[in-house]
Amino acid sequence: MLTRVCFLTISKTVSVNTVRNITGMSKFDLPNRLKGNEKSVWVEYIQLALQYKPLNLGQGFPDYYAPENVTNALATVAKSDNPLLQQYTRGFGHPRLVNAIAKFYSKLINRDLDPNKEVLVTAGAYEALYSSLQGHTNLGDEWIVIEPFFDCYVPMIQTAGGIPRFIALKPKSTSGTVTSGDWVFDRKEMEGLFNEKTKGIVINTPHNPIGKIFTLDELQFIADLAKKWNVLVISDEVYEHIVYEPYKHIRMANLLHNLQVVHQNSVYTCTTPTQEAVAIGFELEMERLEQPDCYFRSLAMELLPKRDYMAKFLQEVGMVPTIPEGGYFMLANWSALENKVKLNEETDASKDYRFTKWMTKNVGLQGIPPTAFYGPEHKTLAEDYVRYCFIKKDENLKAAAKILKKWVSQ
Numbered sequence: 001m002l003t004r005v006c007f008l009t010i011s012k013t014v015s016v017n018t019v020r021n022i023t024g025m026s027k028f029d030l031p032n033r034l035k036g037n038e039k040s041v042w043v044e045y046i047q048l049a050l051q052y053k054p055l056n057l058g059q060g061f062p063d064y065y066a067p068e069n070v071t072n073a074l075a076t077v078a079k080s081d082n083p084l085l086q087q088y089t090r091g092f093g094h095p096r097l098v099n100a101i102a103k104f105y106s107k108l109i110n111r112d113l114d115p116n117k118e119v120l121v122t123a124g125a126y127e128a129l130y131s132s133l134q135g136h137t138n139l140g141d142e143w144i145v146i147e148p149f150f151d152c153y154v155p156m157i158q159t160a161g162g163i164p165r166f167i168a169l170k171p172k173s174t175s176g177t178v179t180s181g182d183w184v185f186d187r188k189e190m191e192g193l194f195n196e197k198t199k200g201i202v203i204n205t206p207h208n209p210i211g212k213i214f215t216l217d218e219l220q221f222i223a224d225l226a227k228k229w230n231v232l233v234i235s236d237e238v239y240e241h242i243v244y245e246p247y248k249h250i251r252m253a254n255l256l257h258n259l260q261v262v263h264q265n266s267v268y269t270c271t272t273p274t275q276e277a278v279a280i281g282f283e284l285e286m287e288r289l290e291q292p293d294c295y296f297r298s299l300a301m302e303l304l305p306k307r308d309y310m311a312k313f314l315q316e317v318g319m320v321p322t323i324p325e326g327g328y329f330m331l332a333n334w335s336a337l338e339n340k341v342k343l344n345e346e347t348d349a350s351k352d353y354r355f356t357k358w359m360t361k362n363v364g365l366q367g368i369p370p371t372a373f374y375g376p377e378h379k380t381l382a383e384d385y386v387r388y389c390f391i392k393k394d395e396n397l398k399a400a401a402k403i404l405k406k407w408v409s410q
């Protein structure tokens, strides 16, 4: 195996040089449909964190354990006396898991879902988005994308042959207490983006990075346009269970057949032991759905004090945070601190990249530059902001507050 890999590498190098000498380009260059998507903020910032070892509030994951019932179930499945739990399962989703999901969502959307026809288990939301966009895009199709957007939407649209059309959420105010509900889209501008080439619109609610929960009125406006132009709505709702009182998450419908075609010919099936363990987790949560200790309820309650703690310390150091209605990210405007940052020591084009890199290297705290979530024309709208993640241990949030306070007092 190893020998074969080496052989491939060597032969590729030789061919690349040979072909390049003649034509100026190589048949092994990145295919055109992938060009322009080489840069990834996650790849770059994980590398930066490994190198400088800051307190990392950049990446969106908890720095503590997943619920014990799920990790215990996974350990039990790994040692199960049923060897089939370690092998391929049904491609569109492990039977126990699709049954649990169908039962769970039937209750939430108040409609009976068929586990075998209306549920597809994917490798994360990434694959669900990929299958949705690959499965519904013809060359030249336009997709409306709301900025800031989770950064994979655009490469996924472009590699499927589509064209992203952008519209930015803008804050109605930028001082005092700003909440994610203050970030809105211009309705005339939105209306103007729909045309006969539009294939669909991607929305994300609760929103990353703003934490906005789209209102019924906003979603109705989008749904009416979608109906008028006969287009799809892809609704990315990965943070659906992290919603702070009194806000309510509103779900939109979805389609499945085309996604199944993409899934069956790419990932085919997600790992069986994980699906079995997640199914066991769902079954337990379903029994206690109305109780406060149900994970889908307790998660937001657990995160609320973390959200408020972060908002307070960011305000105390002079940043203007947007208080999120959902999710676990906080966008903060740092422009009042610009004179404390040596932006000219960094070389990136966008100020937020320079700010976050300088902070990582010199102050020891990492956030994510939100211009990564904008198309080329609107990046300037986000240059004064940073995204921090607050699904972190209290001790690490306290350490972040201490780092920032020490820095601003110097």
Ligand SMILES: Cc1ncc(COP(=O)(O)O)c(C=O)c1O
Residues within 6 Å of the ligand: 060, 123, 124, 125, 126, 127, 150, 204, 207, 208, 236, 238
């Ligand atoms: C809005 C949004 N969509 C999709 C994803 C990808 O989710 P997953 O990790 O489940 O693939 C993320 C992850 O951060 C996200 O924030």
